[in-house]
Amino acid sequence: MTTIDPRAAMHLADAAVSIELETPDMTLNIGPQHPSTHGVLRLVAQVDGERVNSVEPVIGYMHRGYEKLAEVRTYPQITALTNRIDWVSGFANEVPFVGAIEKLLDIEVPERAQYIRLILTELARISTHLVFASSYPLELGASTPLMHVMREREHVLELLESVTGGRFHPNFNRVGGVKPAAGGGSTMKKLSQDLPAGFLAATEAAMQNVMDVCDDVDRLVTGNELFLARTVGVGVIPAAKAFEYGVTGPNLRASGVKYDLRKVESLLPYDDFDFEIPVGLNGDCFDRFVVRVQEIRQSVAIVRQAIAKIPAGPLRAKVPRILKVPQGEVYVRAENPKGEMGYYIISEGGRIPYRLKIRSASFSNLSILPWVLEGALIPDLVAILGSLDFALGDVDR
């Protein structure tokens, strides 16, 4: 019987192992200061060469404590905070918040105010998606779409500014309706001055420009072979996974789920309009891009219809000067450009809420990052990150 020297055996085993070079993973800190993290997201990635083995998102660099701040502010004051949550679509953030208060107070919002809210929400959606359509090619290295798309977005922002006085932070919603438009004087006295003169015509012109630039994007980006090579089949999120992680909005619809709160339950009169919900097939980066561009077109259709049949009437329901909200709890959600946005308000009666919980779309959408980035290449990491379209303010609040 031959005996094997255990030390020699170990030596042999070592030799067998060492044939494969031992390459420990490298820890790569992506962010908080990095061109493609859109602000201050930090990803701690374990990379093996270019391949990402695991990713841990670190958030909170932009935490501003809005939920806590809300506990020491009156309801109308909080409106000014809400449009800073997702600053890209400021107006759309206000609507569900004032909607929640109106629900607590049981106030009926005049129809014209609802239409104005709806038009401006859709303009905010168009502007948000235009930002995406301009910045996403930039993640992939194509810098020309940025300028062309941003130029048209500027027209949309000008429209928002002409009505609300603010480009990003309109602070235009009031409990029970909307503020008199910029330069419009008091609502009660001059009903005719709610929307600035020529607003509807200017909107129609801007919508035409937006449609044109969508066609430009399709020609320059969507059909581009290199763009397809970088996005098709990259970062696939199956619908089941999207549900698991609470992914909402265009990211969910890109996975083929036809779910849009505008059709399901909405504060605003979306039932009056004809529009489609674009959905993707595979849930990859390409689908997420195409769904958003299609949503711009649908929003344009909504705005055009709304302009055509906006009713006359008061801008604001009768609301007491000092707003005292009765005791109660309410959760109101709406389809924000980035996904489902909800406000949960607990009121103990009085002028300030006891507690405000904000359910923001980007936070939930980002939670899928560790799963979807596992095994991706670093260039794909950037492509996937960009395609999820988040705003850090919306993540951290």
Place this chain on the structure above:
Amino acid sequence: MNFWVMLLIRVGLTLAIMLPIALVVIFGELKISAHMQSRIGPYFAGGRFGWAQPLADGLKFLQKEDLVPGEADRTVYKLAPYVVLMGTLATFVIIPISPDLVVRNLDLGVFYLLAVSSLSTLGVLMAGWSSANKYSLMGGLRAAAQLIAYELPLVLAAIGVAIQAGSLSLNDIVTAQASWQWFDAAPTWLNGIISPFMILQIVGLTIFLVASLAELSRIPFDMPIAESELTMGYLTEYSGMRFTMFFLGEYAGLVAMAAVAATLFLGGYWFPWVGDDALNFLGPFVLLSKVMLIAFLFIWLRWTFPRLREDQLQTIAWKWLIPAGLINILVTAFFKVVF
């Protein structure tokens, strides 16, 4: 003594002529990209059209602090930009500018050219390694991988030209294109048609242009820099003077590659129906306009396309360009032997 003085004058002249051309290309890039993006571009510097913008940029960079990261390999880090610039400038030495004007007419011109043009990648790798930055390192490694993938198609494309011209000397290659002869024994009616190699070597030209885009790390092959992925790749830690060197090296490299492509495929300084005497005077301008034409093509592509992924680049190089280059050589050699 005489030899060294002449050498100094020639090198000095090369620098004095080629670097301003690189500045012109930088200015062209600023303006062309601006107009493609519905912007105006530089407007104030220099009084008219912002023509002095590249100079102003350069002067600004010179005033900036020359930072060296604490962990960096100082010697290598400081040397890297000059290696990049040197490799690029060395290319200009053998470009024939007119029938009589060439710094050095090497018999092994094409060979020298391809050897020298890969030197600058060495500088890039040095920069990536010595910066003590993970992004820089990845950028450097990507550049190295890119070099291996793209030197080959570049060489194969150039070999097609060399076979057709029957020489490796760039002067001879230009003369061959100016000869109005497609092949030695081709029918006479065919030999009466002008014959820059861009017509016969169209496959080679395409391969060469794609490969030189990759060699220059320009979009769609700018993975070593890849701003949105690796912040600035191997350039991440560089600032001030050394960054300027890289920047200048990049554009000098563009001019060099364009000049090589113009010489190999577009007939260099030669222009049909212009005699040799006139070409001695007009040649530089002819070459310059051909260079600018190719530079414009590079700029146009850069501001149109997104960036590819490193593995996709390797796929294009190994599965498409190299086989196409080999077939191109075979076909060229076949016609060369048959006729």
